[in-house]
Amino acid sequence: QVQLVETGGGMVQTGGSLTLSCAASGRMLPYFVLGWFHQAPGRERAFVAAITWDAEETQYRDSVKGRFTISRDSARNTVALQMNNLEPEDTGVYYCGVRRSGSYVFPRNYDYWGQGTQVTVSS
Numbered sequence: 001q002v003q004l005v006e007t008g009g010g011m012v013q014t015g016g017s018l019t020l021s022c023a024a025s026g027r028m029l030p031y032f033v034l035g036w037f038h039q040a041p042g043r044e045r046a047f048v049a050a051i052t053w054d055a056e057e058t059q060y061r062d063s064v065k066g067r068f069t070i071s072r073d074s075a076r077n078t079v080a081l082q083m084n085n086l087e088p089e090d091t092g093v094y095y096c097g098v099r100r101s102g103s104y105v106f107p108r109n110y111d112y113w114g115q116g117t118q119v120t121v122s123s
Contacts, residue, residue, distance in 0.1 A: 002026035002098050002112040009094065009117030012086055020081040020117060022096030030054035033099040034079045036070065037107060039116070040092040048094070050104040051079060059104060086121045093118055 008020040022034065035050035049070040050059045058070050069082040079096065093116040102109030 004096050004114035006096050006114040006117040009119045011120040014123050016086050017084045020094055022079045024077050028053050033104045035097050035104055036081045037095045038092050045107045047105045088121050088123045091121050
């Protein structure tokens with residue numbers, strides 16, 4: 001069993017920055033993938049970025065490359081999503097999830113989810 005807790009959401013203006021954090025507890029194995037997903041109002045949950053639990057690999061959605069950075073703090077068992085140059089389209093609830101197998105892009109392949117944290121970017 002894995003438990004996830006997201007923190008760090010808030011409200012910023014266009015061009016601002018936020019850092020989200022996902023704290024993981026329970027049995028995490030090196031090949032597990034921790035992913036961040038974005039759910040805009042009225043839309044489905046969409047992949048943003050992912051990192052293997054051993055931090056060997058990272059992946060990003062094209063629209064966030066160069067703006068967002070995913071990283072893992074092994075001492076704290078947390079994964080951070082540093083978000084820079086935020087745009088109004090980035091507004092929504094951000095969830096972290098853990099995937100044990102299957103493509104990291106699809107939410108259906110994730111077995112555990114946090115409760116989400118709200119990000120609002122004003123223009």
